[in-house]
Amino acid sequence: MENLDKNLIREMTLWRRQLHSQPETGFEVHQTAELVAKLLTSFGLEVHTGIGQTGIVAVLTNGESNLAIGLRADMDALQIQEHNTFDHRSKYDGKMHACGHDGHSSMLLGAAKHLSENRNFNGTIYFIFQPNEEHGLGAQAMIDDGLFERFPMQSIFGIHNMPGMEAGRLSMRSGPVMASEDNFVITIKGRGGHASQPHHHIDPIVIGAEIIMALQTIVSRTISPEQQAVVSVTEIDTDGAVNVIPSNVIIKGDCRCFGDEVRGQIETQMGQLVKGICRAHGAQHEYEYIRLFHSTINDEEQTIAAYNAAVEAVGEGNVEKNCKPLTISEDFSSMLRVKAGCYIFIGNGIDSVGGCMLHNPNYDFNDNISATGVRYWSTLVEQKLPLNI
Numbered sequence: 001m002e003n004l005d006k007n008l009i010r011e012m013t014l015w016r017r018q019l020h021s022q023p024e025t026g027f028e029v030h031q032t033a034e035l036v037a038k039l040l041t042s043f044g045l046e047v048h049t050g051i052g053q054t055g056i057v058a059v060l061t062n063g064e065s066n067l068a069i070g071l072r073a074d075m076d077a078l079q080i081q082e083h084n085t086f087d088h089r090s091k092y093d094g095k096m097h098a099c100g101h102d103g104h105s106s107m108l109l110g111a112a113k114h115l116s117e118n119r120n121f122n123g124t125i126y127f128i129f130q131p132n133e134e135h136g137l138g139a140q141a142m143i144d145d146g147l148f149e150r151f152p153m154q155s156i157f158g159i160h161n162m163p164g165m166e167a168g169r170l171s172m173r174s175g176p177v178m179a180s181e182d183n184f185v186i187t188i189k190g191r192g193g194h195a196s197q198p199h200h201h202i203d204p205i206v207i208g209a210e211i212i213m214a215l216q217t218i219v220s221r222t223i224s225p226e227q228q229a230v231v232s233v234t235e236i237d238t239d240g241a242v243n244v245i246p247s248n249v250i251i252k253g254d255c256r257c258f259g260d261e262v263r264g265q266i267e268t269q270m271g272q273l274v275k276g277i278c279r280a281h282g283a284q285h286e287y288e289y290i291r292l293f294h295s296t297i298n299d300e301e302q303t304i305a306a307y308n309a310a311v312e313a314v315g316e317g318n319v320e321k322n323c324k325p326l327t328i329s330e331d332f333s334s335m336l337r338v339k340a341g342c343y344i345f346i347g348n349g350i351d352s353v354g355g356c357m358l359h360n361p362n363y364d365f366n367d368n369i370s371a372t373g374v375r376y377w378s379t380l381v382e383q384k385l386p387l388n389i
Contacts, residue, residue, distance in 0.1 A: 023077030
């Protein structure tokens with residue numbers, strides 16, 4: 001593809017830093033969506049707002065082909081207090097772009113402007129800007145609001161920056177590339193009392209300890225060694241005191257895996273363990289298993305398309321075709337359950353910005369990789385929607 005206009009690269013940096021300075025979370029991305037919609041309109045695109053509450057879809061058509069492609073970026077920030085001191089730091093206490101969604105949005109805006117000015121494609125591009133990725137609700141909200149019916153596309157693609165990976169390098173894999181995420185809440189209802197007389201009580205602390213240890217057998221003794229899974233206890237709350245055996249203990253945690261079958265095994269086995277242990281000690285219990293994010297599973301054909309575009313955009317030596325699957329989660333997975341597509345990673349730098357990983361109060365998106373993102377997006381469009389058909 002042709003070289004990017006240097007003015008566009010400068011503009012992307014300005015957009016990105018403006019977005020970084022005004023982080024918004026969940027579905028409450030009103031200022032962000034307003035800026036994105038305003039810019040897309042100025043590029044001459046047909047802009048649809050309020051999809052899935054605050055989502056945006058911009059439409060760009062060239063030629064007469066019925067082929068269509070979706071490109072998606074997320075817009076929401078995190079509830080983290082930023083520790084950076086640069087000029088574009090967050091203006092809002094307790095909120096920051098610590099995952100790079102500001103960069104994802106600016107790259108897609110850059111691609112929209114570039115493609116609107118250089119129409120080397122035949123078909124329709126849907127530029128999708130999604131709210132509420134961090135809570136795993138935004139993608140499904142846009143789907144439920146008719147995303148794929150109102151904007152019919154054959155395939156959809158996403159991208160995420162990755163600190164610790166060489167800046168501008170692209171990586172992907174066919175099949176499961178990111179894990180599902182589920183949370184659990186176990187409430188143990190015992191009978192509390194004075195710590196000096198445990199024989200009169202049903203101690204939920206001891207029962208909870210037994211459950212916590214038993215949960216470690218789910219992966220090692222229930223899940224096949226050929227599969228990957230993680231079960232982590234992350235919180236324990238009680239209504240006891242230093243000299244009071246509590247009546248109630250609440251255990252919370254997080255589970256990750258790469259397939260619905262394993263997910264079901266974890267949920268079922270956990271429920272059986274909790275029920276059996278509580279019954280053995282004469283305690284009551286409540287058990288809740290909450291499915292938040294599906295596993296992100298890339299379509300083989302669309303992963304090949306993403307790889308071919310990446311190679312043309314950055315060179316074969318800068319593309320990893322079969323990266324290791326990651327146990328992080330992404331709600332783009334909901335879109336991939338409906339539409340064939342591929343989600344790839346772009347390196348944010350070996351030392352990254354601030355020398356830290358995602359979701360860190362010192363994180364910042366690397367503006368130097370924005371041009372690579374636009375080259376990838378534009379090349380992907382030109383290959384998927386070729387002029388010569």
